[in-house]
Amino acid sequence: MSEVTVRKQRPKHLALNEIRLPLPGFVSILHRVSGAGLFLCLPILIGLFGMSLGSPESFESYKSVVGNPLVKLILLGLLWAYMHHFCAGIRFLLLDMHKGLDLASARSSARMVLIASLTLTVLIGVKLW
Amino acid sequence: MVNRVVVGAHYGLKDWLAQRVTAVVMAIYTLYFAINALMLPAMTYEAWSGLFRGGFTRFVTLLFFLSLFYHAWVGVRDIWMDYVKPTGIRLVLHMLTLLVLVGYAGWVAQILWRL
Ligand code: HEM
Numbered sequence: 001m002s003e004v005t006v007r008k009q010r011p012k013h014l015a016l017n018e019i020r021l022p023l024p025g026f027v028s029i030l031h032r033v034s035g036a037g038l039f040l041c042l043p044i045l046i047g048l049f050g051m052s053l054g055s056p057e058s059f060e061s062y063k064s065v066v067g068n069p070l071v072k073l074i075l076l077g078l079l080w081a082y083m084h085h086f087c088a089g090i091r092f093l094l095l096d097m098h099k100g101l102d103l104a105s106a107r108s109s110a111r112m113v114l115i116a117s118l119t120l121t122v123l124i125g126v127k128l129w
Numbered sequence: 130m131v132n133r134v135v136v137g138a139h140y141g142l143k144d145w146l147a148q149r150v151t152a153v154v155m156a157i158y159t160l161y162f163a164i165n166a167l168m169l170p171a172m173t174y175e176a177w178s179g180l181f182r183g184g185f186t187r188f189v190t191l192l193f194f195l196s197l198f199y200h201a202w203v204g205v206r207d208i209w210m211d212y213v214k215p216t217g218i219r220l221v222l223h224m225l226t227l228l229v230l231v232g233y234a235g236w237v238a239q240i241l242w243r244l
Pocket of ligand 1: 036042208
């Protein structure tokens with residue numbers, strides 16, 4: 001056998017700022033980011049949930065807290081995180097069941113996830129505020 | 130002889146499966162909740178708390194939160210395993226994650242059963 005082994009440069013150094021993620025990779029990393037963001041904000045979310053259910057008085061203070069524009073902005077961000085994590089999560093579950101694994105479908109479903117989660121966020125955001 | 134170092138996220142079929150089962154539970158609950166919330170006549174304390182006072186909704190809401198905490202435990206632990214290399218720090222982070230999640234479970238149960 002002739003020596004045809006390609007000499008690869010090892011170790012590889014990844015230039016993070018130069019990597020262009022393909023669309024499915026982008027959806028995947030956002031799934032992780034959204035999951036981590038939701039986890040970190042759980043105390044805020046459970047706190048608001050508790051306020052809204054505590055008593056008629058705490059319900060009123062809940063309403064004034066979520067009426068604050070800054071709080072609204074944070075909640076809108078978390079709403080997007082949930083919607084993205086939800087849509088991308090369902091996509092991952094389908095991929096796990098070997099549905100849509102070929103490159104073309106994987107790309108188009110990744111695009112659908114991005115569009116659907118943004119659309120849902122806008123629709124629900126408009127409905128709530 | 131295979132010298133395999135078992136490290137990294139996503140080993141453990143049980144956790145992998147649990148993460149998926151809890152994901153399905155949460156997805157179904159999300160739709161159930163969205164439909165119920167859309168059918169509320171108005172966003173008053175009476176209507177909103179009435180939603181969770183029903184025995185069934187209270188039960189499935191608790192189920193949703195317990196699924197969420199289990200799901201987040203597996204998911205966040207995977208993230209620590211991927212990025213935090215020193216074993217000591219990683220174990221401390223695992224424990225803190227577990228402790229806050231158990232605390233949240235108690236908190237949510239108290240919110241729902243005080244109603
Ligand atoms: C309807 C709701 C949800 C669905 C369908 C869902 C689905 C999923 C799925 C399928 C995975 C596995 C992805 C993988 O292994 O690559 C996952 C991971 C994860 N989820 Fe969720 N999830 C939901 C809600 C949540 C919530 C509310 C949180 C946060 C509090 C959360 C936090 C996480 C985290 C931190 C991971 C790990 C991410 C990673 O390893 O990259 N999930 N989710």
